[in-house]
Amino acid sequence: MKIIIAGGGPVGLFLGICLSQKGIECTILEKRAAPVTDSRSLGIHPVSLGLFKQLGIVDDFLEAGVQIKKGIAHDGKKKMGEVDFSQLKPPFNFVLACPQFETERILEKQFTKLNPNGLIREAEVVAVTQNEKNIMVRFNKNGIEESITSNFVIGCDGKNSFVRQETGIFFGGKRYPDTYIMGDFEENTSFGKDAVVFLPKQGMVECFPLPNGMRRWVVKTNQFIEHVTQEKLSGLVLKRLGYDLSSINHSMLSSFGVQHFMAEYFVKNKIILVGDAAHVVSPIGGQGMNLGWLGAWKLAEILKVCLENPSREKELLHAYESKHKKVVKKAAKRAEWNMKMGRKHKIPFAKKALIHVLLHTPLSSIAARKFTMHGLG
Ligand SMILES: Cc1cc2nc3c(=O)[nH]c(=O)nc-3n(C[C@H](O)[C@H](O)[C@H](O)COP(=O)(O)OP(=O)(O)OC[C@H]3O[C@@H](n4cnc5c(N)ncnc54)[C@H](O)[C@@H]3O)c2cc1C
Incomplete structure (x- = not known):
């Protein structure tokens, strides 16, 4: 099995690590020349820290971030109360605030350690065509168009996903x-x-x-x-x-x-969408990137099983899609609630x-x- 990941942001890089650790060959095509340089997405939740531990990268994250153990509610004049995260099950009973440039640096370092030639930067995906057996991805690098053939293409190319648009998958939702x-x-x-x-x-x-x-x-x-x-x-x-x-x-x-948007399909034949390409939730509560990692983790497990049982591929990917859609809907409701509490x-x-x-x-x-x-x- 060979997989192309379009987009090497936080979710594409994480997925690349998960697949590489399972021995699945993958290449990431990323249009940016380097990781982001600003702090952007910060909040890393306990569930993701648990996944990082299994991937052997949690110490790098703990070193780069700040552990938030308490959330205080304040009316502007006095404290109203607090939510104490340290009452949660250890060891990850906190939210880690880690700037996105650190997150991408750690993920890229681990991915290229496992797969030294697996990340191609300044490579913009410009066409995706699928036939019965495989998919051809064309990408532009330094003004020259190149192509690779693979068994699956996974769009981790963000909320304006080219892969999603090229595949004609509807992205439905609303702006708040x-x-x-x-x-x-x-x-x-x-x-x-x-x-x-x-x-x-x-x-x-x-x-x-x-x-x-x-x-x-x-x-x-x-x-x-x-x-x-x-x-x-x-x-x-x-x-x-x-x-x-x-x-x-x-x-x-x-x-x-x-905004909250979700793709009609996360899986369409040999094309799969993960991260913001598949779903966008309100950032109030800081869940979007974590939600992408949860999906990527589960997908890598499913693809490993598909590799061993090709006849079950359709059924397994379908089950992955419906399960992860439920998780996204739950997260979106929580994010909406957080946001509403901030309204007048x-x-x-x-x-x-x-x-x-x-x-x-x-x-x-x-x-x-x-x-x-x-x-x-
Ligand atoms: C203000 C704000 C704060 C946030 N804070 C948090 C937070 O604290 N915690 C949290 O979990 N989430 C947070 N989020 C959400 C989070 O930013 C996203 O969910 C996350 O960035 C999604 O990661 P991704 O890799 O799927 O997509 P992206 O981060 O958008 O990465 C997509 C990658 O694909 C590349 N790409 C795009 N098109 C192509 C192409 N054609 N060819 C090749 N490469 C391509 C891009 O260059 C990019 O590197 C926040 C969002 C906002 C707006």
Whole structure:
């Protein structure tokens, strides 16, 4: 069996490691010349750390990230309560905040260790054609078109997936009205390694610790802001919370909207979609990349079984698709709930009461499990 993975982002690289460890030959075609250089996706949940342990890369991640053991809810004036992740089953009873450039660096290092010539960079997939037996992938490298034939093509090429579009798979879903701006600033709070969700009446603000004395600030906005400035972000944080970020060094500023989309098929004959190519959930709660890794892990296991039992291939891949779709739907609901809690409510008192019950009763252990993707793996 030979597999082509289109896209060497966090999910494509992870899938490449899983397949290589199982002795399945694979090549990753990635259009970027190098891994990302900014912090982007941060949150790595316990379930993924468990998978990293099995792949022998968890220590690299633990060294690169910060362990968040507590999530604090704050109304802008005082603490409302907290969710303590350390009550979860050890050893991974925390969420790891690890910048995406570190994640991609670790995954690429491990993949190329297992498969030294397996990653082809500056290779943009431009055509995918399948016949009865195999698939031909054409890609552009340095202006020259080349082609490879394989048994499967796995699209890990992100939410605007070329592979998905080329295969004609419908990507259905919705955009939410919620919009946010974010930035990474030097630490100026006393929250240490805790994550904080502020819920003042003017709108939600979240902040998470990052390695190297930095903190990520995420601020809900009333409309999409294309060009984010330090002045804009710090102005909103100052008005809502009284924290002054206006003269604090920062390394990144950006804005994002939120959406939930899912491909009609994750598997179409010999073409498979994984990660954001197959499903996009709201990033509030930080699940998208982790969800991609969960799918990639299960898919690699299934492909190994298919290799040994080719006659069961259709049945096994079909079962993989329907099982993983259920997981994605569950995760999307959780993400939507997280996002709704950050919206302005018509009855603010009811929201406060709900949060109080969640954080001050035995329900808090359920909240800790839900926020850390327990029950999805
Ligand atoms: C603001 C924000 C914060 C987030 N935070 C988190 C978080 O904390 N935790 C979490 O789990 N998720 C988070 N997410 C979601 C996460 O970013 C995505 O789920 C994740 O990046 C998906 O990984 P992927 O590898 O599937 O796709 P991508 O990261 O999009 O990677 C796709 C790769 O394919 C390559 N590619 C594309 N087209 C081609 C082509 N034709 N040929 C070759 N290569 C191609 C691209 O260059 C890229 O490297 C966040 C998202 C946002 C917007």
